[in-house]
Amino acid sequence: GESVGLHLPTLSVQEGDNSIINCAYSNSASDYFIWYKQESGKGPQFIIDIRSNMDKRQGQRVTVLLNKTVKHLSLQIAATQPGDSAVYFCAEERGATNKLIFGTGTLLAVQP
Amino acid sequence: DADVTQTPRNRITKTGKRIMLECSQTKGHDRMYWYRQDPGLGLQLIYYSFDVKDINKGEISDGYSVSRQAQAKFSLSLESAIPNQTALYFCATSDSPDRGKGEQFFGPGTRLTVL
Numbered sequence A: 001g002e003s004v005g006l007h008l009p010t011l012s013v014q015e016g017d018n019s020i021i022n023c024a025y026s027n028s029a030s031d032y033f034i035w036y037k038q039e040s041g042k043g044p045q046f047i048i049d050i051r052s053n054m055d056k057r058q059g060q061r062v063t064v065l066l067n068k069t070v071k072h073l074s075l076q077i078a079a080t081q082p083g084d085s086a087v088y089f090c091a092e093e094r095g096a097t098n099k100l101i102f103g104t105g106t107l108l109a110v111q112p
Numbered sequence B: 001d002a003d004v005t006q007t008p009r010n011r012i013t014k015t016g017k018r019i020m021l022e023c024s025q026t027k028g029h030d031r032m033y034w035y036r037q038d039p040g041l042g043l044q045l046i047y048y049s050f051d052v053k054d055i056n057k058g059e060i061s062d063g064y065s066v067s068r069q070a071q072a073k074f075s076l077s078l079e080s081a082i083p084n085q086t087a088l089y090f091c092a093t094s095d096s097p098d099r100g101k102g103e104q105f106f107g108p109g110t111r112l113t114v115l
Helices: none
Strands: A010-014 A019-025 A030-038 A044-051 A055-059 A062-067 A074-078 A086-094 A100-102 A106-111 B004-006 B011-014 B017-027 B031-037 B043-051 B053-058 B064-068 B072-079 B086-096 B110-114
Touching: A010 A019, A019 A030, A019 A086, A019 A106, A030 A074, A030 A100, A044 A055, A044 A062, A044 A074, A074 B017, A100 B043, A100 B072, B004 B086, B011 B017, B011 B064, B017 B031, B017 B086, B031 B064, B031 B072, B043 B064, B043 B072, B053 B064, B072 B086
Parallel strands: A010 A106, B011 B110
Antiparallel strands: A019 A074, A030 A044, A030 A086, A055 A062, A062 A074, A086 A100, A086 A106, B004 B017, B017 B072, B031 B043, B031 B086, B043 B053, B064 B072, B086 B110
16 A cells, blocks of 8 residues: 655664665655654654655755655754654655655664 | 643553543644554554544544544544553644645653553
């Protein structure tokens, strides 16, 4: 069936390095994508989003890249900090339904 | 103060009991959602409501029911809890597409254990 999935379930990086978390989606009709961060014991928190008419969007220390040709989404975190340790989920919305399909998540572990 | 609140935060119950999880929001959003999260997995949509008179089933609605008491309140019920409903439950809200981007705002979650 259609799904949003992640290539790497766990990513370990050194503090100060850049992190890249990847996500593949299968439905070419999806037009809105969101990255969420979930810290232990908390609900998902919005990080950054991107619409399908864009291929890159930048926030504070984070960048989302969208490659519609291969249906791939990535989240780049610059100068990763211990506070970035969390599970990161990508989610896609198909049309203006406001129904999000979530991937299974990647655990980012930042080593001091 | 949190924009999306859930009560209780933790609940342990027994098989067959009826359980209600409550969600309130102060964001003024029309749309509210209930998700379930199992360990190591993403979020699965149980039910969603686009306004007070609108209730829709999500991917995994069997064994659950909901009530949208007001724009700000959306409750999830387990009529007869079973052990495989042990999970983290999240409530979320979003604005209508004509007013917002579609971003969903999540509550802190309710950890439910069914013995």
